[in-house]
Amino acid sequence: MTDPTLAQHLARFAAGITFEDLPDAVVDSVGMRVLDTLGIAIAATDLDTSRAAIAWATEQGGAAKAFAVGVEAALPGPMAAFVNGVLAHSLDFDDTHLPSILHPSATVVPAALAAAQQHGADGRTLVRGIAIGLEVCVRIGMAGFDPETQNSVFFEHGQHATSICGAMGGAVAAAVIGGASEAKIVDTLGIAASMASGIIEANRTGGTVKRMHCGWAAHSALAAAGLARHGITGPPTVLEGRFGFFEAWLHQPGRASEIVDGLGTQWAVPNIFFKPYPANHFTHAAVDAGAALRNRGIAPSDVKKLVLGVPAANLRTIGEPIEVKRTPTTGYMAQFSGPYALAVGMFGGGGLGAALEDYSDELANAEDRRALMAKVDVVPDERCDAIFPHQFPAVLTATLTDGTTVVEEVLTTRGGPERPLSFEEVSAKFRANAAPFMSELDVAQLAERCHGLPDLTDIGTLLAPLTKIGTATR
Known part of the structure; x- marks a missing residue:
């Protein structure tokens, strides 16, 4: 046989x-x-x-x-x-x-x-x-x-x-x-x-x-x-x-x-x-990293430069061409933008941390978000490479206008086994x-x-x- x-x-x-x-x-x-x-x-x-x-x-x-x-x-x-x-x-x-x-x-x-x-x-x-x-x-x-x-x-x-x-x-x-x-x-x-x-x-x-x-x-x-x-x-x-x-x-x-x-x-x-967030999954750690800056009391106006480190394999989706990713013209394009994900986190998303209304055409073209996105570079990060693709991590380095440097690491992906959503959270998303x-x-x-x-x-x-x-x- x-x-x-x-x-x-x-x-x-x-x-x-x-x-x-x-x-x-x-x-x-x-x-x-x-x-x-x-x-x-x-x-x-x-x-x-x-x-x-x-x-x-x-x-x-x-x-x-x-x-x-x-x-x-x-x-x-x-x-x-x-x-x-x-x-x-x-x-x-x-x-x-x-x-x-x-x-x-x-x-x-x-x-x-x-x-x-x-x-x-x-x-x-x-x-x-x-x-x-x-x-x-x-x-x-x-x-x-x-x-x-x-x-x-x-x-x-x-x-x-x-x-x-x-x-x-x-x-x-x-x-x-x-x-x-x-x-x-x-x-x-x-x-x-x-x-x-x-x-x-x-x-x-x-x-x-x-x-x-x-x-x-x-x-x-x-x-x-x-x-x-x-x-x-x-x-x-x-x-x-x-x-x-x-x-x-x-x-x-x-x-x-x-x-x-x-x-x-x-x-x-x-x-x-x-x-938990209505965007390409590669961007989720960036939303979390941006929110972490906001929770520290850092406002978009405090930022001089942002460097978003991601797995090299993700660059093509959320960081290239960088000119396009910094200037999405529609909410749909914004869903695939690392710079925009940082803006969502820093300006404060709805729902479980980012909601559908955060990815509107109007917000994708908003002057304050465009100004923040212009300060973002998306680069490969070796530590993220070592974790990917079992997680979609990100390391954010923020240089502030007062010369201070702040680093936020998001090394696990919310919604997965390490950071699961409960039935109540999935139900909240559904509602x-x-x-x-x-x-x-x-x-x-x-x-x-x-x-x-x-x-x-x-x-x-x-x-x-x-x-x-x-x-x-x-």
Whole structure:
């Protein structure tokens, strides 16, 4: 008998794990991630890009099977997954796995929610599917992590690991929820690999296409699972084969051990980092460092120069080109700016330390923030390099107008295992995101349903109240 392929390993795991096999920490984490993802999607409904995604999705037609946030009429499963995925990733507020540096829930949760409605699944089936899909997504992402360079090979090639690996994990989640056999899950992975995509040049120089990536990955996930269900097949060697996923994306063999070691016994899901701030995760330590200066009583007018030391790998995203990062013209560009993150911290952010209103177009162009950002250099820091990518650290050196030098070190990332967010803090984030769009009662009911997700008998009851959000503005 030949050894099983990597896809067969994953399929055996996915088909064999029952809800009862899931550790309590995994079940609890899934409920928090659904709540977090829906809150982000709700807050994103009034973006122009969200309106564009909804308009395109509603033009496609098809059998109404699933609800999407901000869309009154039910949509085909893949279209509902697309809309929810776009919204879930559009604010850069979604969770992050380290050190793979991908955002698993923004694809897997929308794909699983659509599949659950499509197949009439209950809460226990949904939780099981999300847990398995997140685990598959993370493990494939880790197979592309290079321990020597301490960076994602996907990222080095300009690829968006979030949407590429998310399509694979989301497809497995959808297949599991649909009751697929082990063989059909292998086919689903084989099909999804031909649909996985995403490049990240927009992080550097602008454009909103990145907001679409998780939506398209979730759409691909539903499509792959559906095509496998109807008889399309995929190669069992889809991951490690000569012309497979790893060769195509990584241009080298993936680290198979990251996929198979501890599969089913060691779960990555509870250790995925929640985002307390609505910006690229590389900027979060800068927000904290800026806030630390403010808490010392240092005002922006007291600053002569700021040097933000970060891992060298982060420079391309939050520090280059420095002229662009010092002068973001939109709130979206500000979410990828190290200098702007310092401004958020120094001027005092809302929410858990920075809130959506801190990343408006108006504030990105505000004279006082521009004046502070002009004083910021973003440089590589060796100490940060040694910690990255297990954390996203920063070391801030501030030279003040009186000649004093102050150093603030932020070496762990808030929202991760070392500085976790509690269910109450995730709920507070959800309330801040949802409150402008929903009544206090509806916000409380949705949080309660996510907290008791395994007990739901109809997933549609979770999403139906969200279909009218934002529709009055379109």
